[in-house]
Amino acid sequence: MSNPWHHEDDRRMHVIELKNDLGELPRLADELQAFAAANGLPDAALLAMNLALEELVTNTISYGYADGQAHVIAVSLNIDGPDLHLRVEDDARPFNPLELAAPNLDAPIAERPIGGLGIHLVRSMMDDVSYERAGSRNVVSMRKRVADAASPKDKHHGHH
Amino acid sequence: MDITEDRSPNAVTLILSGRLDGTSSSAFESRVLGYIEAGDTRLIIDMAELAYISSVGLRVFLVAAKRLKPVDGRLALCALRPSIAQVFEIAGFSSMFTITDTRDEAEAAVSAPAR
Numbered sequence A: 001m002s003n004p005w006h007h008e009d010d011r012r013m014h015v016i017e018l019k020n021d022l023g024e025l026p027r028l029a030d031e032l033q034a035f036a037a038a039n040g041l042p043d044a045a046l047l048a049m050n051l052a053l054e055e056l057v058t059n060t061i062s063y064g065y066a067d068g069q070a071h072v073i074a075v076s077l078n079i080d081g082p083d084l085h086l087r088v089e090d091d092a093r094p095f096n097p098l099e100l101a102a103p104n105l106d107a108p109i110a111e112r113p114i115g116g117l118g119i120h121l122v123r124s125m126m127d128d129v130s131y132e133r134a135g136s137r138n139v140v141s142m143r144k145r146v147a148d149a150a151s152p153k154d155k156h157h158g159h160h
Numbered sequence B: 001m002d003i004t005e006d007r008s009p010n011a012v013t014l015i016l017s018g019r020l021d022g023t024s025s026s027a028f029e030s031r032v033l034g035y036i037e038a039g040d041t042r043l044i045i046d047m048a049e050l051a052y053i054s055s056v057g058l059r060v061f062l063v064a065a066k067r068l069k070p071v072d073g074r075l076a077l078c079a080l081r082p083s084i085a086q087v088f089e090i091a092g093f094s095s096m097f098t099i100t101d102t103r104d105e106a107e108a109a110v111s112a113p114a115r
Helices: A022-039 A044-063 A119-124 B023-035 B054-070 B082-091 B103-109
Strands: A013-019 A070-079 A083-090 A127-132 A137-145 B002-007 B013-018 B042-053 B075-078 B098-100
Touching: A013 A022, A022 A044, A022 A070, A044 A070, A044 A083, A044 A119, A044 A137, A044 B042, A044 B082, A119 B082, A137 B042, B002 B023, B013 B023, B013 B103, B023 B042, B023 B054, B042 B054, B042 B082, B042 B103, B054 B075, B054 B082, B098 B103
Parallel strands: B013 B042, B042 B075, B075 B098
Antiparallel strands: A013 A070, A070 A083, A083 A137, A127 A137, B002 B013
């Protein structure tokens, strides 16, 4: 199996290092938009990518640290064939978002808990989500099929 | 995000433009709750120019709906882009809120007498 994190076209791979500060979210959004534009991703893919990453990064920044220190959250983007791969790595307290119970989507408004939706959105917008605790780091890996629109239009990509 | 007010005899319409996310949701929430407190309890949110929403943005609609219930207020959302409508669907919000294609339909919905 080929490694989706290694290829020669720089445009299709990007790493964003964020501080654990909610003030970083606009920069995340700007970088995602630039990445989507450079790769011809459709608006729906940009929205899904931005939503999944905002939810995870917001969780980490809001609940992941208790030490009051500065930390770095690494967000990696990679397009491999028809798939967009996203990865969020942090050194926050262990947190597996896949262990959260799904919210009750049928509850009436008055009984709806406020919040608790973010991870449900992540899982729904992505085709695959996996979690691993690697040493002192949380690593959430996601994949979304973005189809043909993600293919580069130029002809020199690949090994011809 | 920009929020523009458009007032009619029956309702206040807030026209959202841009992104309703972790950066803008608290300003939007204060604005909406401000209207409700001031007695403007028939609200329309026009989302034609809204390009992005995350869970904190969705949460504002829940807060508003809960606040409107005891005062017999009305809330209608209109003109959602397909990608935004999909987020509402996934969140299970589509069936909880009055969502219309046009602002006229939203105005009719919030103007209807109490059942």
